Amino acid sequence: MKPKSSVNRPPTPDVVENLPEREPTFQELINIKFIETGEKERLMELLRERLVDCGWKDEMKALCRAFVKKKGRDNVTVDELVHVITPKGRASVPDSVKAELLQRIRTFLVSAAL
Amino acid sequence: MKIIKRIQKPLLKLMSVPNEENLSSQSQLSSHFFLDLLDSIIVDVASECHRIAKLGLDANLEEEDEELKLSAQARVRMADPGNSNETNGKYVVDIFGQTHPSVANEIFECMNCSRSIMAGKFAPHLEKCMGKGRKARLKVTRSSSGAQNRNSRGSSVSTYSNHSSNNSSVNRLTNGNPSFAGEEHSNGASQP
Numbered sequence: 086m087k088p089k090s091s092v093n094r095p096p097t098p099d100v101v102e103n104l105p106e107r108e109p110t111f112q113e114l115i116n117i118k119f120i121e122t123g124e125k126e127r128l129m130e131l132l133r134e135r136l137v138d139c140g141w142k143d144e145m146k147a148l149c150r151a152f153v154k155k156k157g158r159d160n161v162t163v164d165e166l167v168h169v170i171t172p173k174g175r176a177s178v179p180d181s182v183k184a185e186l187l188q189r190i191r192t193f194l195v196s197a198a199l
Numbered sequence: 200m201k202i203i204k205r206i207q208k209p210l211l212k213l214m215s216v217p218n219e220e221n222l223s224s225q226s227q228l229s230s231h232f233f234l235d236l237l238d239s240i241i242v243d244v245a246s247e248c249h250r251i252a253k254l255g256l257d258a259n260l261e262e263e264d265e266e267l268k269l270s271a272q273a274r275v276r277m278a279d280p281g282n283s284n285e286t287n288g289k290y291v292v293d294i295f296g297q298t299h300p301s302v303a304n305e306i307f308e309c310m311n312c313s314r315s316i317m318a319g320k321f322a323p324h325l326e327k328c329m330g331k332g333r334k335a336r337l338k339v340t341r342s343s344s345g346a347q348n349r350n351s352r353g354s355s356v357s358t359y360s361n362h363s364s365n366n367s368s369v370n371r372l373t374n375g376n377p378s379f380a381g382e383e384h385s386n387g388a389s390q391p
Contacts, residue, residue, distance in 0.1 A: 091249065091253070092246075092249070111206065111209060112228065112231065114205055114206045115206055115210070115228070116232075116235075118203070118206065119232065125232075125236070128236055129236050129239065129240065132236050132237065132240060133240055133243075136240065142244060145241070145244045145245075145248075146244065146247075146248055149244070149245065149248035149249075149252070150248070150252075150257060150260065153248070153252040153257075158252050158253065158255070161249065161252055161253075162249070163242075163245055163246055163249045166245035166246075166248055166249055167241060167242055167245040169245075170241060170244065170245060171238070171241055174237070174241045174244075175234070175237060175241075178237065183233065186233050186236070187226075187229045187230070187233055190229045190232050190233060191214075191225065191229055194210065194213075194214055194225070194228065194229070195214045197203075197206065197207075197210055198206075198207060198210035198211040198213070198214045198215070199207075199211070
């Protein structure tokens, strides 16, 4: 089945290319801990819930619908939609939600240090 | 284990010494993770909308918006005292400004007798057609066997009667119409 051209999937990395030459950065190591402990998953679900509750998701869906209407259903790709909603999406997160998440992340960083 | 060792010392220093450099790095690090989460969610939302658009699942949304507008308009019309909400002569005007005849006039086929019936007259038709009326009983008894009729008419033994007294008199009490007595038992239905 021919893959849809409107969904852009990054190519699977070759095993051969994955030589452990480069040292993982500090940030990458923390990210691994973030994922391993399940904290990333928990915070993602928390953020998702908050963004639904405050109407942010509905706003983004409305933006997408408007774009699809303008461009036509068949000419829209996932990448385009991401580009359409990213600027507004990042800017319109309520301050309280952002603060809550940042606090939780800080708490995680402290606990990872101990 | 190895990972913990490699990040613990620098991370501890970063999080516990609140100098300007550290605070800035801390906030940068937190922001980085926050934006990472947010970007993932943005991609999810875009993917979901893409799917809905491609599958045409948003076809009803414009209808919904229209309905919302219509109901808002209707609400405005109801609030306006200038409109007569009472029966306007023969016709009642509803909130959308439509009138309906007092008897529903759509015609369809009765599933019992296959006749063409008007919707507003369906209930009385069903009464006659399915059972309550005299004529319906006659219809049914005529179709069942003659022996069955003779046995159940005025018989003192009946599955629906707890006492052996004459069924006709019992029936007379319950529904006050002696002519129903025999017919009721002939098709086994008891009338409250």
